[in-house]
Amino acid sequence: MLDKKKLFVVIAALMTGSAALLAFIAISLSVEKVLLVGIFVALGIIMSAVIYGVVSSMVANSSVNEILPNEAVPEVKAVPEIQAAPAFEPKSAQTLMILQKKGRLIDFLQEDVSGFSDAQIGNAVRAIHSGCREAITEYIKIEPVRHEPEGNDVTVEAGFDPSAVRLTGNVTGQPPFRGVLRHCGWRVVKTSLPEISGGQDLSIVEPAEVEIL
Structure with a gap:
C-alpha cells in the first residue's frame, strides 16, 4: 500500500x-x-x-479497500449453525416403553437381584421372557443372519459383511474360512411400532403410579 x-x-x-x-x-x-x-x-x-x-x-x-490485481475477492461463507443432538431417539424410547409394558423388562433390569435365590430369579425371568417375546413378535420382525443350525460347520466366503458375521478363534489368511457356527445372529426385517400421538411424552417409558386412598 x-x-x-x-x-x-x-x-x-x-x-x-x-x-x-x-x-x-x-x-x-x-x-x-x-x-x-x-x-x-x-x-x-x-x-x-x-x-x-x-x-x-x-x-x-x-x-x-486495498485492491488486489487479477485476484478475486474471496467469498465469506457463513458458518453453518450446529444443531444440538436430541436428548433421545423417540423410536428407541418407544421400544423400551413396549418392552416395559409387556414384560416389565426395565423393572427387572433396575432391580438388584444379588440377594434373590436362583428359584426367585427363575420365576421372574419366566414372566419377563413371555411378555418381551410377545412384544417383539407383535411389533418387530426378526430373522437369523445364518440359517444353518448352530454347531454345524459353515463356510464364510470372500466378500462377507463384517457387520453381519463376526469371526473368532484362529483367524489367519484370507477367505473363504471354515468354522463352526456358534450363534446364528439376528437381523431386523421390519418394524411396525404404533403411531406416536402428538401430546405423548416419549421420555416417560413408564408413568409413576399413585394409588389414591
Whole structure:
C-alpha cells in the first residue's frame, strides 16, 4: 500500500529543489531568462501538486479497500449453525416403553437381584421372557443372519459383511474360512411400532403410579 507521508516528503523535496535552482539561475542569468525558467518551474510545481492530489486520493481509497490485481475477492461463507443432538431417539424410547409394558423388562433390569435365590430369579425371568417375546413378535420382525443350525460347520466366503458375521478363534489368511457356527445372529426385517400421538411424552417409558386412598 502507498505511504502518504513518504509521498509528501518526496514532493516537498522536489519543490524545495526547484526553488533553489530558480535562485541559482537568477544570480547567473538575465532577468528575462529567469522569468522563463521560473514559469517552467512553476508549471512543474503545479503538476507536482496535481499528481500529489491524485495519488493521495488513491492512497486514501486503498487504505479502506486495498485492491488486489487479477485476484478475486474471496467469498465469506457463513458458518453453518450446529444443531444440538436430541436428548433421545423417540423410536428407541418407544421400544423400551413396549418392552416395559409387556414384560416389565426395565423393572427387572433396575432391580438388584444379588440377594434373590436362583428359584426367585427363575420365576421372574419366566414372566419377563413371555411378555418381551410377545412384544417383539407383535411389533418387530426378526430373522437369523445364518440359517444353518448352530454347531454345524459353515463356510464364510470372500466378500462377507463384517457387520453381519463376526469371526473368532484362529483367524489367519484370507477367505473363504471354515468354522463352526456358534450363534446364528439376528437381523431386523421390519418394524411396525404404533403411531406416536402428538401430546405423548416419549421420555416417560413408564408413568409413576399413585394409588389414591
